[in-house]
Amino acid sequence: MTPENKQTLNTSGTSGTRLQFDWSWVSNNGGVIALIVILAFNVIVTPNFLNPQTLFVNISQVATIAIVAVGMTLVIATGGIDLSVGAVMALAGAMAPLIFTSPFAEANPQIGLVLSIVVPVLVALLCGAFNGxxxxxxxxxxxxxxxxxxxxxxxxxxxxxxxxxxTFTNPEFSYLGTGKILGFPFQGYLVLLIAVVVWWVVNQTVFGRQLLAVGGNEKAARLSGVPVKRVKIGAYVICAGLSGMAGLIVVAINSASDAARIGNLMELDAIAAAVVGGALLQGGKAPIFGAILGAVIIQLVKYTLLANGVADEVALIAKAGIIVTAVYLQQARKE
Structure with a gap:
């Protein structure tokens, strides 16, 4: 028997042999496999799935999840969690219309537009600083x-x-949520930009290395001179800032702000996307593009169920199942 065969066959003590499946490959590529399965199902079963309007809606919906999931991944990488992302979205989304519909903004529309984006994000950053x-x-x-x-x-x-x-009518602000560049949603480009920048920060900067060190072993990181407290605050600040931006996108898409609904259960979506994307709940790992993949899966699961007549409540159960499965595969990968 060749060495290769010995790795895949397990002698049971009798004359027969038992083939063992390599589950590590599944756990390492579970997100990609899940995405392929969901896409194939929708192409075959779901009506109008490949319709450009359907794709635009899905990209618009997944953008907010992806942006918040990137921030959540950083927090999880430190060994923490952030349940306030939905509330930060609601606060930022509530502030924007109040600013650009104020008398000052109406008299100075360009300045008002800038302030309606910058001020809510700054407030969101302060919320993150409070959490940190x-x-x-x-x-x-x-x-x-x-x-x-x-x-x-x-x-x-x-x-x-x-x-x-x-409710409001402000085409320039609404561009955040409804604009297109070369036929592709503006917020899709924004997601890619954020992902690339945060990936670079994690993998190419001192802060990124410190972030992973804190999550990997906080005590060792502290003894090595890593400013643990500042690193944690930084992670929560970035997460909140991205959540604030996501809140602005939701308001821009709907041309309306409903503080009671914006960001509802976003913490569940963001945590699920981060974990599905490969983030370890104990910290020490920050797969940024994995979080984007996880966000796509979460959104497609939600869309698939609703498009095929399944109640939204079942979608919540499905998301919880996805988290459990992802955590199980993480444990299987360790073993």
Missing amino acids: FMVSYLNVQPIVATLIFFISGRGIALVLTNGNLQ
């Missing part, structure tokens, strides 16, 4: 620290808008 400070300096568990803003952030957004739906 709670985790790093007050030693509050990440799930508890971010739960604070998970509750209060949406409440602040509702107070700012008096709980009312804000």
Whole structure:
């Protein structure tokens, strides 16, 4: 028997042999396999799946998940979690229309447009700094620290808008969500830009190496001189900033801001996308493009179920199942 055959056959103590399947290959390529299966199913079964309008809608929907998932991946890489991303989206989305419909912005439309993008993102960054400070300096568990803003952030957004739906007509702002470049959605380009920049930061900068070191072994990183607290704050700040940008895109797509609905359950989608993309919940790994792949899978699962008449509640169960499966494959890969 050749050495290659010995690796795939397991002698059972009798005259026969038993073929063993290499599950490590499945666990290492599970995301790609899942994407191929979902795409094939939709091409065959789902009506109008390849219609340009359907593709545009899916890209628009997946963009927000992907942007938040990239930020969530950084937080998870430190060994943390961020439950406040949906609330940050709601807050940023509520602020933008208030700014560009204000008397000052109406008198200075170009300045108002810039402020309606910059100010909400800056506020989102401050939210991330708050989360990072709670985790790093007050030693509050990440799930508890971010739960604070998970509750209060949406409440602040509702107070700012008096709980009312804000509708508007602003073509320049709406371009964030509905614009196209060479027939491809603008937010698709934005996702690619963000992914490339964050990938470069993780893989080519000192901060990126420190980020992975903190998640891999925080005590060893601290003893090696890594500024653990600042690195953690940085991860939460980036995550919140990207969440704020995602909130602006949602508002731009709908030409309306509903603080009660924007970002609902986004934390589940973002965590699922990050884990499916290969992020380890214990930290130490930040697969940025894996998070994009995970976001595509999450969105396609949601779309597939709804397009084939399955209730949205079942989609939630499916997402939970995806997370469980991804975590199981991570454990299988370790063994």
